[in-house]
Amino acid sequence: MLSKVLRLIRDRWPRYLEEVREFLRMPSISATGEGIEETASYLEEWLRERLGAKATLLRYGGHPIVYGHLNESSPYTLVLYSMYDVQPVDPIDQWTSHPFNAEIVEGRIVARGAVNTKAPLMSMLLGVEALRDSVGIPVNLVFVLEGEEELGSPSMPKLIEDRRRELSAADGAAFIIATEHERGKPLVELGCKGIIFLELECRTSTYDVHSSLVQAHYNPVEILANVISSLKGVDGGVKVEWLYEDVVTPTREDLEYLEDLMEAFPLDKLRELYGVRELRGRGRDLYIEVFFKPSINVDGIVGGHYGPGTKTITPSHARAKLDIRLVPNMDPSRTLERFMEHLSKLGLREIVKVKVHDMYDWSRTSPRSPIALAAVRAYEDLGMHSYVIPTVTGSAPFYLFTKALGVPIVAAGPGYGGRAHAPNEFIEVDGVRRLIEYTAALLL
Amino acid sequence: MLSKVLRLIRDRWPRYLEEVREFLRMPSISATGEGIEETASYLEEWLRERLGAKATLLRYGGHPIVYGHLNESSPYTLVLYSMYDVQPVDPIDQWTSHPFNAEIVEGRIVARGAVNTKAPLMSMLLGVEALRDSVGIPVNLVFVLEGEEELGSPSMPKLIEDRRRELSAADGAAFIIATEHERGKPLVELGCKGIIFLELECRTSTYDVHSSLVQAHYNPVEILANVISSLKGVDGGVKVEWLYEDVVTPTREDLEYLEDLMEAFPLDKLRELYGVRELRGRGRDLYIEVFFKPSINVDGIVGGHYGPGTKTITPSHARAKLDIRLVPNMDPSRTLERFMEHLSKLGLREIVKVKVHDMYDWSRTSPRSPIALAAVRAYEDLGMHSYVIPTVTGSAPFYLFTKALGVPIVAAGPGYGGRAHAPNEFIEVDGVRRLIEYTAALLL
Numbered sequence: 001m002l003s004k005v006l007r008l009i010r011d012r013w014p015r016y017l018e019e020v021r022e023f024l025r026m027p028s029i030s031a032t033g034e035g036i037e038e039t040a041s042y043l044e045e046w047l048r049e050r051l052g053a054k055a056t057l058l059r060y061g062g063h064p065i066v067y068g069h070l071n072e073s074s075p076y077t078l079v080l081y082s083m084y085d086v087q088p089v090d091p092i093d094q095w096t097s098h099p100f101n102a103e104i105v106e107g108r109i110v111a112r113g114a115v116n117t118k119a120p121l122m123s124m125l126l127g128v129e130a131l132r133d134s135v136g137i138p139v140n141l142v143f144v145l146e147g148e149e150e151l152g153s154p155s156m157p158k159l160i161e162d163r164r165r166e167l168s169a170a171d172g173a174a175f176i177i178a179t180e181h182e183r184g185k186p187l188v189e190l191g192c193k194g195i196i197f198l199e200l201e202c203r204t205s206t207y208d209v210h211s212s213l214v215q216a217h218y219n220p221v222e223i224l225a226n227v228i229s230s231l232k233g234v235d236g237g238v239k240v241e242w243l244y245e246d247v248v249t250p251t252r253e254d255l256e257y258l259e260d261l262m263e264a265f266p267l268d269k270l271r272e273l274y275g276v277r278e279l280r281g282r283g284r285d286l287y288i289e290v291f292f293k294p295s296i297n298v299d300g301i302v303g304g305h306y307g308p309g310t311k312t313i314t315p316s317h318a319r320a321k322l323d324i325r326l327v328p329n330m331d332p333s334r335t336l337e338r339f340m341e342h343l344s345k346l347g348l349r350e351i352v353k354v355k356v357h358d359m360y361d362w363s364r365t366s367p368r369s370p371i372a373l374a375a376v377r378a379y380e381d382l383g384m385h386s387y388v389i390p391t392v393t394g395s396a397p398f399y400l401f402t403k404a405l406g407v408p409i410v411a412a413g414p415g416y417g418g419r420a421h422a423p424n425e426f427i428e429v430d431g432v433r434r435l436i437e438y439t440a441a442l443l444l
Numbered sequence: 445m446l447s448k449v450l451r452l453i454r455d456r457w458p459r460y461l462e463e464v465r466e467f468l469r470m471p472s473i474s475a476t477g478e479g480i481e482e483t484a485s486y487l488e489e490w491l492r493e494r495l496g497a498k499a500t501l502l503r504y505g506g507h508p509i510v511y512g513h514l515n516e517s518s519p520y521t522l523v524l525y526s527m528y529d530v531q532p533v534d535p536i537d538q539w540t541s542h543p544f545n546a547e548i549v550e551g552r553i554v555a556r557g558a559v560n561t562k563a564p565l566m567s568m569l570l571g572v573e574a575l576r577d578s579v580g581i582p583v584n585l586v587f588v589l590e591g592e593e594e595l596g597s598p599s600m601p602k603l604i605e606d607r608r609r610e611l612s613a614a615d616g617a618a619f620i621i622a623t624e625h626e627r628g629k630p631l632v633e634l635g636c637k638g639i640i641f642l643e644l645e646c647r648t649s650t651y652d653v654h655s656s657l658v659q660a661h662y663n664p665v666e667i668l669a670n671v672i673s674s675l676k677g678v679d680g681g682v683k684v685e686w687l688y689e690d691v692v693t694p695t696r697e698d699l700e701y702l703e704d705l706m707e708a709f710p711l712d713k714l715r716e717l718y719g720v721r722e723l724r725g726r727g728r729d730l731y732i733e734v735f736f737k738p739s740i741n742v743d744g745i746v747g748g749h750y751g752p753g754t755k756t757i758t759p760s761h762a763r764a765k766l767d768i769r770l771v772p773n774m775d776p777s778r779t780l781e782r783f784m785e786h787l788s789k790l791g792l793r794e795i796v797k798v799k800v801h802d803m804y805d806w807s808r809t810s811p812r813s814p815i816a817l818a819a820v821r822a823y824e825d826l827g828m829h830s831y832v833i834p835t836v837t838g839s840a841p842f843y844l845f846t847k848a849l850g851v852p853i854v855a856a857g858p859g860y861g862g863r864a865h866a867p868n869e870f871i872e873v874d875g876v877r878r879l880i881e882y883t884a885a886l887l888l
Contacts, residue, residue: 031753087755094651151754193656197754206719207538207866211767212637212837214741215734216711217720218680221742221764225672232666234790236659267660275650275760276661290659297658298665299757300748305765309475310595310641310801311531312767312839313743313865316719320665321749323655323756346678357754393656395756421757422651 001135002381005440008134009127013433016126020432023122024102024111030063030085030150039084040064043125043145050129053143060158062151067163068143070128077140078371078443079173079407080128082121083149086113087421094423108417108426115178115417115427121145123432124176124413127439139443142170146397152197152358153397160400168405172371175396176439178415178431185264186384186438188375189411191391192398193294194326194362196336199355200224202348203317208304211312220318221303223348228320230346231296236280238296242338246330249292253367254390262287264387273418290393294335295325321357325395332359363398364390369408378441382434384414413438446825449578449884453571457877460570464876467566468546468555474507474529474594483528484508487569487589494573497587504602507591511607514572514585521584522815522887523617523851524572526565527593530557531865538867552861552870559622559861559871565589567857567876568620571883583887586614590841596641596802597841604844612849616815619840620883622859622875629708630828630882632819633855635835636842637738638770638806640780643799644668646792647761652748655756664762665747667792672764674790675740680724682740686782693736693771697811698834706731708831717862734837738779739769765801769839776803807842808835813852822885826878828858857882 009016026042027035040057047055047068055068063085089099089112097103099112109119131137144167148155160167179187202220209217233239250258267286270276281289303318305311324339326332336356343349365372367388379386392411401409415431453460470486471479484501491499491512499512507529533543533556541547543556553563575581588611592599604611623631646664653661677683694702711730714720725733747762749755768783770776780800787793809816811832823830836855845853859875 031751031755088751088753090751195756197756204721205714207717207863207868209714209718209720209866210838210864211741211743212739212769212839213711213714213734214739215680215724215737216714216730217723219676219742221745222672222676222680223678225669225742225745226676226678228666228669229673232663232670234667234670234792236662236666267657270649270653270657270660273651274653276653277648279661280659286660290657293659295656295659297655297756297758298663298669298748299655299755300750300759301665301669301762302746302750304742304744306744306746306763307475307532307534309532310765310767311475311743311865312639312641312741314741315744318745319750321754323754325656348678394654395656419651420654421755422653424651 002441002444005131005134006437009130009436012130016436017429017432019126020119020122021102021109024109024113024118025100027100028085028147029088030148031088036063036085036147040066040147043084046125047143051132058159060155062155063147065155065159066143066145070137070141072137072140074139077142077170079142079144079167079170080124081144081173081175081409082124083117083146084121085147085150086116086118087150091423096424104429108428110424110426112425114425116420116425117177119427119432120177120413120435123435124439127436130436131440131443137443142166149396152360156397156400160404168407170407172369173401173407173409174371174375174442175409175411176413176435177411178417178427178435179411179413180416180431181265181269183416186379186386186414187264187412188372188386188388189392190367190372190388191364192362192394192396193391194330194332194399195358195360195395196324196332196356197358198322199357200227200320200322201317201353202351205316208313208316211314214314219314221315223351224301224318224320227346227348227352228298240342243294243296247294247327248329249327250288254292257388257390258284258287260387261291261389264389274422291391292327294327294330297323299323326362328362328364330362332361360395360397361399361403363402365402365408365410371408371410374442375410375412378438381441382437445579446885446888449575450881452578453574453880456574460880461873461876463570464563464566465546465553468553468557468562469544471544472529472591473532474592475532480507480529480591484510484591487528490569491587495576502603504599506599509599509603510587510589512587514581516581516584518583521586521614523586523588523611523614524568525588525617525619525853526568527561527590528565529591529594530560530562531594535867540868548873552872554868554870556869558869560864560869561621563871563876564621564857564879567879568883571880574880575884575887581887586610593840596804600841600844604848608849612851614851616813617845617851617853618815618819618886619853619855620857620879621855622861622871622879623855623857624860624875625709625713627860630823630830630858631708631856632816632830632832633836634811634816634832635808636806636838636840637835638774638776638843639802639804639839640768640776640800641802642766643801644671644764644766645761645797646795649760652757652760655758658758663758665759667795668745668762668764671790671792671796672742684786686786687738687740690774691738691771692773694732698736701832701834702728702731704831705735705833708833718866735835736771738771738774741767743767770806772806772808774806776805804839804841805843805847807846809846809852809854815852815854818886819854819856822882825885826881
């Protein structure tokens with residue numbers, strides 16, 4: 001059966017590759033809305049015309065969710081979750097080719113969305129089509145393609161409520177992505193961290209004040225710097241104990257998969273991928289810290305004069321953005337409350353305004369769930385050895401499946417790519433082909 | 445004698461006011477160079493054609509210094525120091541009228557340079573002209589009009605070396621400015637603070653890194669936040685003792701003038717002028733802190749994502765700008781060395797790059813020096829009571845006169861203005877007239 005599908009994919013490969021690149025050339029930046037509607041409509045039409053699915057755009061106040069059904073009268077139903085939005089492209093001057101040209105450079109497609117997650121999304125759809133056109137699809141499919149993942153998926157909880165009956169009846173869910181951090185080492189990802197994305201703002205005057213008067217009042221940059229340094233030290237370590245109070249990972253089961261994790265996910269590669277100057281640790285300890293412990297990170301800060309030359313002012317206001325990553329068994333609301341208490345203890349709760357942009361819970365799927373086993377088998381059918389890892393470091397709305405619906409979800413797929421959210425994001429061309437094949441194999 | 449000059453000034457007043465506004469309409473931003481050459485040439489020509497002075501543009505690698513002589517065969521020589529450059533106009537959207545329109549709004553000229561220091565400069569020149577055209581100028585004058593004060597006066601030390609003989613022969617120097625912080629309370633300013641303006645840069649990777657990996661490496665914003673918070677607390681207080689080790693102010697003499705200072709310089713006015721939300725103290729203690737103690741201030745910071753929405757990255761690099769203000773008997777080089785030692789103790793000397801933009805020493809002139817006494821007398825001749833204050837909070841290259849040349853210098857002049865370096869900088873129209881009169885009175 002599989003060989004017939006693979007033959008068809010090889011026949012169509014040049015066309016399929018072009019189709020993935022074409023999709024990457026459509027901007028779909030959820031932060032600004034650029035290209036979002038066009039991309040959503042394109043996908044809706046694709047599901048209908050290419051797969052013969054029932055498809056519609058669901059709106060819950062934000063960017064549309066492309067929602068589709070392909071009923072194959074099977075006793076089994078699988079949800080295919082994915083996201084069609086991407087992060088902004090700045091700093092644009094660091095890209096070696098335009099982020100929406102999808103140029104092929106040394107065997108890699110370079111584009112915003114190349115790895116996260118538009119090339120995998122289109123590959124998944126092409127895989128479904130190839131399967132249907134060769135041997136037929138043996139399961140019912142529900143497509144959930146959202147356009148707000150990079151904004152914290154604000155519409156997804158509403159979708160889950162709205163379509164609870166059909167979605168909770170599914171046997172499993174999959175998010176097809178390019179999981180290889182080391183070429184040829186694909187993953188079955190069982191979980192992810194939660195996240196709280198915060199913006200802090202402090203204003204101490206209407207206008208910037210002449211800096212010679214700084215002792216007379218308060219400097220908002222200095223206030224935010226004190227908030228940040230109360231959370232993180234010069235060594236990059238978290239300074240607040242409350243962050244760890246509900247943490248139970250790594251569990252004994254997590255540690256069983258630690259070798260897999262270390263082999264599949266070379267942290268040392270950060271030097272090459274991002275030009276990281278220095279790592280904070282090595283070996284087991286570093287992996288446990290990065291994969292199984294919560295984190296706090298400052299995503300950006302701005303305040304006062306930052307152009308060329310000098311300007312002697314005490315800034316009127318400053319803003320900083322922070323993300324906190326959560327692991328089992330932390331509770332996002334409780335962590336947020338702890339953060340607010342922390343501000344209170346610094347005496348800054350009234351002075352520093354806190355805006356909560358996103359809040360995701362963490363998620364875990366059992367390695368013994370049918371979808372996890374199927375994901376491993378699909379790799380084997382294609383002659384690949386895969387690594388099962390309990391969690392990724394990133395965040396995704398998987399908790400909506402596992403916790404709100406009780407449907408196990410995995411993220412899986414071959415393919416090597418990198419620089420998600422950064423300039424020169426890429427995916428290897430060969431990975432695109434294998435993603436198409438993998439989707440077909442998973443559904444068989 | 446004086447009444448004859450004042451009559452002439454009143455006759456010419458409408459024309460003189462327009463001339464000051466015209467001068468304010470010429471941009472002269474030293475940070476970007478915009479309008480600098482045009483403004484310098486305009487002044488050179490003005491000195492030559494309107495005053496019959498010898499004038500030339502001196503260049504020492506930066507923006508020109510307008511240097512002029514008016515030899516009246518007097519045994520006394522006075523240096524008139526001023527600056528024709530201004531700070532950038534951003535944030536432009538906070539101006540109620542264009543910063544280079546010099547519009548008159550409710551009795552005030554609103555413009556960049558209105559108070560700091562182009563309206564006073566032109567008023568001073570007009571005062572010299574009015575004196576010459578009425579009763580004659582009884583002293584020799586040397587004009588030193590620099591265009592880099594807002595950049596830390598990098599050419600001034602070279603000028604001092606180059607023209608040491610003529611300049612050190614002067615009996616005194618004056619910087620005519622609008623000194624009223626409370627309307628009708630003009631000052632004779634005897635000194636100023638020194639300043640070190642630093643830029644800190646920290647880079648930990650080439651590209652921004654996905655924020656879920658933050659525990660694996662270092663966040664440059666967090667590193668700079670730790671540097672800042674090690675210097676300043678949430679209460680705005682300085683946390684490092686080394687800043688104070690050579691401080692000898694307030695002296696007993698300083699304290700004799702403290703009442704004057706408090707009466708002339710209402711710190712409470714910061715609420716109205718800049719919309720300052722909260723003052724850090726009150727009364728004597730606050731004045732001693734602001735006028736007689738060194739300070740550290742963060743002028744700006746930038747790093748990572750600061751646009752709308754969310755972007756989950758660990759920034760590749762961050763920059764912050766700092767100014768340190770110095771009082772007697774601190775030594776700028778020694779303070780800078782202490783700062784570098786401080787970075788070393790934090791373990792960050794190799795990681796945080798430090799660029800020194802400016803370095804000014806502090807300056808003091810004796811209240812019993814002839815120029816200080818003349819400055820007080822000039823106010824009295826015009827029927828004004830003035831306040832003698834030992835130092836201002838700001839910084840100027842006065843040390844080049846007092847320390848390098850041994851020439852006492854004062855800053856003096858009536859007129860009420862505010863929001864230097866900020867949007868809607870202004871000077872009262874009436875102050876412009878009185879600045880013209882004061883210059884004439886000072887030279888008589």
